[in-house]
Amino acid sequence: MSEYSETSPRTSSAEIPDILYDTFDYLAHRVVGSSAEAFGWIDRSLLPDEDKIALRVFVERFPGADFYRDDAVLLDHLEQRNAVILPPWLREIRQVLSGLGPDAQVRFDDFDIWNPRADRIDDDDEFIDLWYEDNFFGYLQEEDRDLLRNGAECYPILCVTKSVNYLLAADLSDPENRHIVDLCDEDVMDDRYAGRAGTESVFPAFKSYANMLSHIVECRTKDGTVIRARDVS
8 A cells, every 4th residue: 555545544434424424515615606717716826837727728618607616624524524635736726626516517528648438439529428427525435435445546536427437536546646547436346356456447537637627528517508618619
């Protein structure tokens, strides 16, 4: 086990609550703003220039959308509830700009790095044919945490739920690794049953969280409305 993961909070299974019993008021600790306000968040941040550029691209693609960011109290709660230490870069960027909203589903035009989901191309528009939804609340329950935290050594960010779960996640084994990784929960499960490390089925997908957001090409709101990025026909 890595030095980083050894510093993670330790709790027993009984102390990791099922997400159904999580009573934390998430809405009270999320700041929602317009594209103009999101540009202000980015400009006032201490993020690296490359992240700022990618985040501006993202916001420019959806000028009429609402954006949101998390506060430190929410992130502290997620660390406590999930018994993890989030990478510092992930905490920093989520307090600048988290995305289009936790109820929105998103599609990507492409990945930065080839991974097993990169071949999922829609024949009509040539974008990735998967709709990802928010999964930043973390692990559903202890079994989920064991598979993803202990097996894949990652923290979920977005997820596609089909007969299996396709996830985009942060690497918890190396706090310096800013890549957003791709995995399928069934592949990780198969690895563990076969005596292999679950991390064998974890692949880099985006160079950074900001790059991931910049590749969002469509979002689908809670009422089913699909909004395509302004710069895409």
